[in-house]
Amino acid sequence: MAAPAAFSLREVLAAFQGCVTERREVLLGPYLRGWRGLIRFLHSLGAIFSFVSKDAVAKVQIMEGYCGGEQRERYVSLQSMVEYELASGLVDLHKRSGRPDSGCRTVLRLHRALRWLQLFLEGLRTGREDSRTSVICTDSYNASLAAYHPWVIRKAATVAFCALPPRNAFLEIMNVGTAEDAVAMLGEALPYICNVYSITQELFAHHKLLDLP
Ligand code: 1PW
Secondary structure, three states, rough: OOOOOOHHHHHHHHHOOOOOOOOOOHHHHHHHHHHHHHHHHHHHHHHHHHHHHHHHHHHHHHHHHHHHHHHHHHEHHHHHHHHHHHHOOOOOOOOOOOOOOHHHHHHHHHHHHHHHHHHHHHHHHHHHOOOHHHHHEEEEEEEOOOHHOOOOHHHHHHHHHHHOHHHHHHHOOOOOOOOOHHHHHHHHHHHHHHHHHHHHHHHHHHHOOOOOO
């Protein structure tokens, strides 16, 4: 059996780079590949992060089901998904009704988490060498995803963040080279994540989907 390819965060971030088309559509295939890679990365941070990754795994699985299902051609991009699910009345807009989770509400959760990732990586990139990863992570979480989480999840997340390694060790786990190489890679890759985030935000805002239950 071939050894698994060395994991590098560079490839994960490249998936997000490849998911925007010339017409500013966000392709679900590379979007989910990016998430799969991020989840692998979270696993490499240790068991304490498995509760963080578990929900992301569940969300990615739901989306992979749609992307490989009967209506797969409707799930090529976020734009085609939104159009299809809204036109077919598949999205619970006010209250969950017990129907299967829509692609729209599922992607919305990943989208909010992507904002956290973006802020976190940006904080890591611009942070001083001696800055604490756990503080950067907590600050970025509080400025984004925390607003959508009940107290008990916020608490558990904050405890998990304390287990993060120091900044330079963290940059090395990314497997991009030295800490300086990792910082340079983040500088290149982050604009692509930002772009995916803002296109999705615009699309969901336009269709009033930012508060889906
Ligand atoms: C080191 C930084 C890495 C950032 C990776 C981002 C992973 C995001 C996963 C956070 C999950 C926390 C626990 C789960 C909470 C769910 O209740 C919540 N899901 C999310 C993604 O926020 C809401 O999903 P629900 O309950 O409405 O189906």
